[in-house]
Amino acid sequence: LTSGSAAAMPRHQTLQAALAWSHGLLPPQAQRVFARLGVFAGGCTLEAAQQVAGDAALDPWDVVEHLATLVDRSLVQAEGGAAPRYRLLETARLFALQQLREAGEHDALRERHARALADLLTVRQDDDRLWRTPPAPPDVLVAELDNARAALAWAESSGDDALVLRLAAGVGHVFLAAALNAEYLERV
DSSP states (O other): OOOOOTTSOHHHHOHHHHHHHHHHTSOHHHHHHHHHHTTOBTBEEHHHHHHHHOOSSSOHHHHHHHHHHHHHTTSSEEEOSSSOEEEOOHHHHHHHHHHHHHHTOHHHHHHHHHHHHHHHHOOBOTTSOBOSSOSSOHHHHHHTHHHHHHHHHHHHHHTOHHHHHHHHHHHHHHHHHTTOHHHHHHHO
C-alpha cells in the first residue's frame, strides 16, 4: 500500500495514493458512504448498506444513489444474484476504515453494523419469543459469515454484554448454516 516507484506520478506510486486520489474525486456524501461500507467484512445487501451508511443527512435513497456511483467507479463491487451483494476489495476496505477513523466515526459505525446484523438475525414471533428456525435461507446466512465474525468480535471488545448476547443468539444460525459448529461454540 505504501511503497512504489518514485518516478511515477504521485497517484500511481502506491495503492494508497491511488485510492486517495479516487476517493478525492468523489462528492463528500459518496465519500461518507464509501467509508461507512468499510465496516462490512463480507459485503452486504442493499438494505444493510442503507441501514448502516444512512443517517439524518443521508436518507436510504441517497445511499442507493451514492452506492451506484461507487459501483460505477469500481470502488465497490456488485455481485449479482437473486439478492445482490456489494463489497469492497480488502485494500479498499482498509482504506475506508482508515477514513472512518480519521472522521471519528469508526466505533459508532462498527456498533451500527453489529446492531444491523443482530436485527437481521433476530426474528421474533408476535409474543416476542425468538424463533427457533433460521431467519433466512442457508445461502443468505453463509454470505453473512465474515460480518458475523466481525460484529461479534467488535461487540465483545466494546463491553456491551446485551449486544454480545443478542448477536451470539443470532449468529448461531450463520455458523450452523456454514457447518462451523466448533467455531461457533468456541466463540460463544
